[in-house]
Every structure is written in C-alpha cells, then in structure tokens.
Amino acid sequence: MRTRTPERRAGEPVAAVVPDLDPDEEPFAAAEDLDALLAHLIQKHRELNWLSEWRVKVLWKAEGGMSRGKVTLGRCTMVTGLLKHFADCDWLIWLAADHCLELEMTDHQVEALLYHELLHCRLSGRDGDRPGIRGHDAELFFGEVNRYGLWDEGLSDLAKVMARAEEMEK
Numbered sequence: 284m285r286t287r288t289p290e291r292r293a294g295e296p297v298a299a300v301v302p303d304l305d306p307d308e309e310p311f312a313a314a315e316d317l318d319a320l321l322a323h324l325i326q327k328h329r330e331l332n333w334l335s336e337w338r339v340k341v342l343w344k345a346e347g348g349m350s351r352g353k354v355t356l357g358r359c360t361m362v363t364g365l366l367k368h369f370a371d372c373d374w375l376i377w378l379a380a381d382h383c384l385e386l387e388m389t390d391h392q393v394e395a396l397l398y399h400e401l402l403h404c405r406l407s408g409r410d411g412d413r414p415g416i417r418g419h420d421a422e423l424f425f426g427e428v429n430r431y432g433l434w435d436e437g438l439s440d441l442a443k444v445m446a447r448a449e450e451m452e453k
C-alpha cells in the first residue's frame with residue numbers, strides 16, 4: 284500500500300493522504316489515516332454520532348470513473364446480502380483517489396467529501412433500524428435557476444444555505 288500515515292499529535296487536525304494507486308494492482312485500498320478521519324468525523328459532528336453504533340468502512344478507489352457525464356468523487360452503499368458476509372459492515376464508502384489527486388484536493392476538501400458520503404447513511408425500514416441510503420437535499424441544473432429562479436422550496440432552502448456558506452468564506 285502506497286500510503287503514508289502522517290505523524291499527528293493530539294489536537295492536530297486529522298488528514299488522509301490521497302494515495303496514487305495502480306488500478307490493476309490495487310483497485311481498492313484501505314488506509315489507516317482514512318480510517319482515522321472517518322472515526323474523527325463520526326465523533327466530531329453531532330449529526331453523525333449515531334453511526335458509532337454501526338459499522339462503516341471506507342476505502343480509496345483507484346479509479347472513480349464517471350457517472351452521467353460527471354466525475355464520481357465518492358460513493359456510499361449500504362451493504363446487504365452476500366456482500367455483507369464478506370464486507371462485514373453496514374455501509375461501505377469509497378473515495379476516488381485518482382480524481383482527488385487530479386483535482387489537487389486539499390485536506391479540507393477530502394474531509395468534506397467523506398462527510399458528504401457519511402450523510403448518505405440513514406436508517407430506514409418499518410422500525411427505522413435498518414441501514415438505508417439518503418438522497419441529496421437538492422438536485423438542480425444551473426440553467427433552471429437562471430431561467431426560473433428559486434421556483435421550488437428545495438431551491439429556496441439551497442439559496443439560504445449558499446448565503447450562509449458565503450459568509451463562512453469571509
């Protein structure tokens with residue numbers, strides 16, 4: 284495995300170094316620093332704390348590929364059936380090492396990407412006790428907003444979140 288675990292002292296930010304993987308040799312790779320980032324996020328963010336009672340695994344994927352004309356940076360899948368037997372977890376997340384390297388993603392961006400994938404985890408089923416997958420809060424084309432503005436509630440919510448995010452940048 285061509286990953287190096289950065290030396291870290293208590294209180295320092297947790298960061299995962301993106302590995303340069305050979306897809307033929309290592310299509311997927313686990314990494315200690317990525318595991319540490321996962322554990323850190325579940326503990327750090329209140330909305331993710333519940334995941335500490337469940338089993339989430341995260342891997343680097345050598346090639347993220349494309350989906351519907353867009354690069355796929357990561358994916359979160361709930362694990363069922365035969366896969367569950369082998370994967371031994373409730374959700375499996377992968378992050379695309381090739382795209383993260385091409386885009387020269389910062390530690391902050393890799394952390395945000397993993398956080399995004401973790402937000403896909405939810406509980407479903409009649410008793411709300413079975414792993415499920417949550418869809419995105421907003422789906423849009425810039426074109427529709429250009430032509431029709433904030434025409435539905437989801438878009439107005441998105442505009443409010445974006446305004447707050449702009450404040451964070453300042």
Ligand SMILES: [Zn+2]
Nearest residue numbers: 399400403419
């Ligand atoms: Zn997503």
